[in-house]
Amino acid sequence: MKQTNRKANLPLLLLAVVLIFLIVCPVGMIFAKAVMQNGRLDFSPAVQTLLNPENAHMIGNSLLLGVLVVLLSTLIAAPLAYLFSRTKFARYRVFDILFMIPFMTPPYIASMGWILFMQKKGLLQQLIPAAAGCEKIFFTLGGLVLVMSLHVFPFMLTMLKNAMLNIPSSLEEAGAVFGAGFSARMRKIFLPLLSGNYAIGALLVFVKTLSEYGTPSTLGKRIGFEVFTTEIHRHATVAPIDFGSSATLSSVLVGICLCMWMLQNYITTRKSYNLVSGKGARRVEQSMGKGATVAAWAYIVLVLLIAVGVPYFSVISTSLINLRGYGLAPGNFTxxxxxxxxxxxxxxxxxxxxxxxxxxxxxxxxxxxxxxxxxxxxxxxxxxxxxxxxxxxxxxxxxxxxxxxxxxxxxxxxxxxxxxxxxxxxxxxxxxxxxxxxxxxxxxxxxxxxxxxxxxxxxxxxxxxxxxxxxxxxxxxxxxxxxxxxxxxxxxxxxxxxxxxxxxxxxxxxxxxxxxxxxxxxxxxxxxxxxxxxxxxxxxxxxxxxxxxxxxxx
Missing domain, CATH: 1.10.3720.10 (MetI-like)
Incomplete structure (x- = not known):
């Protein structure tokens, strides 16, 4: 019997060896490189790297960027999630595909599109000369947060929408029966039930932002905003190459990400609610007046315009321009x-x-x-x-x-x-x-x-x-x-x-x-x-x- 079990587990053992060699050993090498010097355990270089004022500032930049991207992506995604789960807009399934386009677009391509659109004498100023000077507003931390948020908000949208679909309308109706207004129902019933799923989405967006390299390497470098990924990349590729510092910063980044995963598990464990049962859940569409409907359509179009329209217009039009000096002039396309x-x-x-x-x-x-x-x-x-x-x-x-x-x-x-x-x-x-x-x-x-x-x-x-x-x-x-x-x-x-x-x-x-x-x-x-x-x-x-x-x- 034992011999049979050993034969059955042999493929698993072989796969374990392969995965340890491919994944565990490289990860272990990062931590070893950060604290090992000439074959001896030495924490002083790692401590010096972390105490370096520039690195300390970079770590602060990364954390600040992560928080701001979470906040802005939430502001963008939350109204859309509500519209596509609780109102008549839920019928328009085509938007499920359209709002995934920014997430499927490589971040560095979207970032380049925004740079071409917003730079001095760029595409925006060619279309609207009165927009001259807007590059001073865009090429800042705010512009970086906007571009990164436009990439990750579809992920937050999906998380919030799925969570809202699982909240039975009967809970809100019960609140209304007992005299609670719309804002009170949102505050006392709806938002607390969303907290667990929102925590998952927010922390995953935060980790993804810290891990992103494409946008910080294109737009972030242009405004002088260094983050974990760009600093790790610089230490590993630019002379004098310093793999020790790169490994130390990588270890810190891994530590932060793992802390975020543990925080997510803690929050979701304490804030989980069983909303789906065998009885089924009835969802009632929230009625919308003409004014609210027009405002909703305007918001949907605006988000699609800035998230999809701007970067794709920039990339496609630039690829067709013959002489950049003439820009979008008629006859200057090829x-x-x-x-x-x-x-x-x-x-x-x-x-x-x-x-x-x-x-x-x-x-x-x-x-x-x-x-x-x-x-x-x-x-x-x-x-x-x-x-x-x-x-x-x-x-x-x-x-x-x-x-x-x-x-x-x-x-x-x-x-x-x-x-x-x-x-x-x-x-x-x-x-x-x-x-x-x-x-x-x-x-x-x-x-x-x-x-x-x-x-x-x-x-x-x-x-x-x-x-x-x-x-x-x-x-x-x-x-x-x-x-x-x-x-x-x-x-x-x-x-x-x-x-x-x-x-x-x-x-x-x-x-x-x-x-x-x-x-x-x-x-x-x-x-x-x-x-x-x-x-x-x-x-x-x-x-x-x-x-x-x-x-x-x-």
Whole structure:
């Protein structure tokens, strides 16, 4: 019996070794690098890094930015969540897709779009000359908070909307019966019931803001506002390179993120309410007068205009401008920049090929490794399975730049044994580590919907484990595998922080090509690539949704 259990747990043990090597060792290397000097435990360099006035100021900047983004994203998302859950606007399902566009847009592309729109003599001032001087207002901390909030508010919107949909209308009606007005019902009934879900959304937005690199590296640097990610990146890439300081700041960032996760668990445990029961919940649409309806439509259009319209107008129009000096003048538009990407610009074509290769390879490896992980965890009864599953999901809890720094340190340390560092292989490995949780989550979601009776029926009729896997399990979870593959492909195709840190010399991908062209003044060519990047990602997402809908119908 024990020997049978050992054989059953062997795949789990092998996966544990692989995941420890890929994920745990790089993370451990970060903490080791922060406190180890010449093979000895030495906290003084880490303390000096933290006491450095510039670093202390940077940490304060990061925390302030996180708080402000949470507040502004809440102000943007809360009215929309109420409209799309408690009023007649809930019927318009198209807005569920439209309001996800900012979240699916790479942050650095949206940030560049805003810079082009708001800069001196930019697109806004070309359209409205009276707007001259507005760049002084935008290129501040307020502008940075606005751009980052416009990227993450869809996440907050989804969290709040789903929470509001689960609040029965009968609770508000009961308050009204006892004489409570609208504001009193909001304050005493509605908002307290939202507090647990809001805490989850707010803390996740806070962590995501601290972990974001794209917008701070483009807009933040322009206004001189340094945060964790830009400082970590600078220490790891700009001479004199200081991996010790980079590791120390990464450790602090991990510590803050973990504290936020624990705070979230504490709040949600104390502020959770069972609102969904077997009795069902009746929702009544809140009536709206003509004035309120007009105001609601105006707010929806305004948010879509600034969140989607401005950045996409900037990126697309700039990609079509022939001579930047003439701007939006009639006759100054061309598709030559797109043609150049596929003909004359060898680096652009090479960047596209590299991104496709990295996205396909990493998505495929993630699909295989993630599926094996889920199957091994679900079939095992060992206590080790929880540990293995936690390790597989660990990259989701950690900032991407921290994991990449850990991968750099670890694989550089073992270069003499496995010379993978400074090759395309290290980029594939980093992408796999970063995006493995997508496959694990989607496959787990599909797997939990499979009844154990199906497996038992296969065994009763003499099916071998391989046969059951091939004819029952895999067909039932293939949608989860395909979804995980596609999501990994979309995100890996446009990934910036990994490529900017560990790409081999003279190797460009789509993201680094766009940033380089933007910084070097070839803005139109860079924006042409940005348009192709967005079209590529959007097309892939539409194909995914079409396949899923087709599966549901059949």
């Amino acid at each position: 598709i030559a920049h797109y043609v150049e990407l596929f003909t004359e610009n060898e680096k652009g074509l090479s960047a596209l090929k590299n991104s496709v290769f990295l996205a396909v390879t990493s998505a495929t490896i993630c699909a295989v490794l993630g599926t094996l992980l889920v199957l091994a965890v679900r079939k095992s009864h060992s206590k080790l399975r929880k540990v293995v599953e936690a390790i597989g999901l660990l990259p989701e809890m950690l900032p991407g730049i921290v994991l990449v720094i850990g991968i750099m340190l670890f694989w550089n340390q073992i270069y003499n044994i496995l010379p993978l560092y400074n090759t395309m292989g290290i980029m594939v490995l980093a992408y796999v580590v970063l995006f493995l949780p997508y496959t694990v989550q989607y496959v787990t979601s599909s797997f939990t919907q499979i009844s154990d009776s199906l497996m038992a029926a296969g065994q009763v009729f003499g099916g071998s484990p391989v046969y059951i896997l091939r004819r029952i399990t895999l067909p039932l979870i293939r949608q989860g595998i395909a979804t995980g593959w596609m999501m990994t492909f979309i995100i890996a195709f446009r990934e910036l922080v990994t490529a900017s840190l560990i790409a081999p010399p003279n190797t460009l991908v789509v993201s680094t090509f766009i940033v380089r062209e933007f910084e070097q003044g070839s803005v139109s060519v860079g924006m042409a690539m940005a348009v192709l990047c967005v079209l590529f990602s959007t097309t892939a997402l539409l194909i995914l949704n079409t396949v899923i809908d087709h599966r549901k119908v059949h």
